[in-house]
Amino acid sequence: MEQRISFVTLAVADLEASRRFYVEGLRWHPELDVPGEVVMFAAGERLVLSLWDRAQFEAEVGGRTVEGPGLLPFTLAHNVETPALVDEVLSLAGEAGAEVGAATDREWGGYTGYFADPDGVRWEVAWNPGPIGRRVVPGTDPTPRR
Amino acid sequence: MEQRISFVTLAVADLEASRRFYVEGLRWHPELDVPGEVVMFAAGERLVLSLWDRAQFEAEVGGRTVEGPGLLPFTLAHNVETPALVDEVLSLAGEAGAEVGAATDREWGGYTGYFADPDGVRWEVAWNPGPIGRRVVPGTDPTPRR
Numbered sequence: 001m002e003q004r005i006s007f008v009t010l011a012v013a014d015l016e017a018s019r020r021f022y023v024e025g026l027r028w029h030p031e032l033d034v035p036g037e038v039v040m041f042a043a044g045e046r047l048v049l050s051l052w053d054r055a056q057f058e059a060e061v062g063g064r065t066v067e068g069p070g071l072l073p074f075t076l077a078h079n080v081e082t083p084a085l086v087d088e089v090l091s092l093a094g095e096a097g098a099e100v101g102a103a104t105d106r107e108w109g110g111y112t113g114y115f116a117d118p119d120g121v122r123w124e125v126a127w128n129p130g131p132i133g134r135r136v137v138p139g140t141d142p143t144p145r146r
Numbered sequence: 147m148e149q150r151i152s153f154v155t156l157a158v159a160d161l162e163a164s165r166r167f168y169v170e171g172l173r174w175h176p177e178l179d180v181p182g183e184v185v186m187f188a189a190g191e192r193l194v195l196s197l198w199d200r201a202q203f204e205a206e207v208g209g210r211t212v213e214g215p216g217l218l219p220f221t222l223a224h225n226v227e228t229p230a231l232v233d234e235v236l237s238l239a240g241e242a243g244a245e246v247g248a249a250t251d252r253e254w255g256g257y258t259g260y261f262a263d264p265d266g267v268r269w270e271v272a273w274n275p276g277p278i279g280r281r282v283v284p285g286t287d288p289t290p291r292r
Contacts, residue, residue, distance in 0.1 A: 001173070001235045006223045061217055064216050065217045126152070135194065
């Protein structure tokens with residue numbers, strides 16, 4: 001098989017709240033928008049982020065989703081070209097109503113913070129000057145940390 | 147912010163078991179491999195799948211991950227060009243020791259099945275002849291379902 005993730009699907013408790021967060025808050029543009037069912041966004045060259053109404057997800061997948069307490073065992077990351085953009089995206093997420101963890105310098109040389117979407121899905125917003133970080137960011141700025 | 151997912155990170159209970167599944171079973175090639183800590187794979191043009199030792203994930207993120215029972219509220223999908231490739235990938239995953247749900251025709255016109263990785267992360271393997279499906283697959287085959 002090829003090494004490719006094509007879709008990341010999140011089962012969301014309140015699709016309208018999620019839609020508002022991503023569309024009005026983060027200003028993402030839906031690629032497909034079926035009220036009460038699903039909202040899909042392009043999230044990369046050949047990648048789609050799909051927000052799927054949790055009840056419908058459970059019905060199709062066949063089971064109930066896990067209940068807390070605890071962290072979801074996965075995170076998404078949004079990598080950016082500069083440390084200043086980390087702060088800018090976190091600020092946008094905060095204005096959109098997200099819980100935000102302020103960015104800090106990391107031992108490994110990066111600068112990252114996070115926000116949580118309405119279902120508690122944790123997005124790390126990261127400036128990573130290493131090879132893996134450069135790999136994922138279009139037009140990485142090669143200048144050192146401000 | 148741009149609409150981009152840069153990393154999908156999974157907190158895994160047994161990194162060596164996950165490594166074996168993805169590297170030996172699915173034959174993915176790591177981009178970064180730090181035994182006992184993390185294994186990262188290119189999973190798209192500017193996308194990385196990161197498998198992170200759960201204890202380290204919990205220490206850095208600051209909390210325990212949710213315990214079952216129940217489904218994880220997210221899935222990944224791997225879309226392919228033809229229905230035959232759906233069966234081929236599921237067969238590979240089965241040989242690698244995954245729980246596999248045989249593919250079936252879907253109401254919406256596609257053909258999909260799934261496998262679960264060692265932590266129960268559900269991967270849908272999909273042939274989706276619609277616009278969204280064509281969007282994510284390099285070189286979609288326009289011929290009808292076999």
